[in-house]
Amino acid sequence: MRLHHLTLTLVGLVFAIGLLGANAPVFAAPAVVPAAATPLPPGPKTPPSGAAMAQTCAGCHGTDGRLHAAAFMPLAGMPTAQFVQAMRDFRDGKRPATLMRHVAEGFSDGEIDAMARYFVQVKPE
Numbered sequence: 110m111r112l113h114h115l116t117l118t119l120v121g122l123v124f125a126i127g128l129l130g131a132n133a134p135v136f137a138a139p140a141v142v143p144a145a146a147t148p149l150p151p152g153p154k155t156p157p158s159g160a161a162m163a164q165t166c167a168g169c170h171g172t173d174g175r176l177h178a179a180a181f182m183p184l185a186g187m188p189t190a191q192f193v194q195a196m197r198d199f200r201d202g203k204r205p206a207t208l209m210r211h212v213a214e215g216f217s218d219g220e221i222d223a224m225a226r227y228f229v230q231v232k233p234e
């Protein structure tokens with residue numbers, strides 16, 4: 110009986126040490142992995158669509174390039190060639206602009222083409 114008790118104590122002690130050992134690295138590592146350390150999912154495989162990129166223009170040119178107040182030029186229905194020329198001229202500094210040079214500098218030729226194809230098919234109001 111006494112021996113049995115001793116055995117139980119020893120087993121318990123070994124178990125406790127084992128637990129401590131197993132837990133030690135957990136104490137060393139941060140308990141919660143910060144969200145920032147989580148790797149981001151891979152980016153989209155296809156380039157953004159003209160429609161998606163056009164959303165960044167909405168603040169000034171109106172949703173879908175349609176304007177209710179004529180503060181800025183609407184883009185809806187603008188002929189493709191005119192749109193592409195305007196964007197490239199803004200980007201290259203050939204057309205004077207207060208804002209559009211900065212905007213246009215962010216887009217490649219392919220992206221400008223994609224937006225042109227989007228805006229031309231939006232019906233102006």
Ligand code: HEC
Nearest residue numbers: 165166168169181182192195196206207208209210212224
């Ligand atoms: C911060 C406001 C702002 C944003 C955002 C903006 N624009 Fe403009 N846009 C202007 C202004 C202002 C003009 C007039 C030229 C100038 O002064 O820059 C203009 C002019 C234009 C013109 C010439 C219109 C014409 O009738 O000749 C085009 C094309 C154009 N923007 C396209 C875009 C596209 C495409 C986007 C989104 C990728 C965009 N703009 C985002 C302010 C903006």
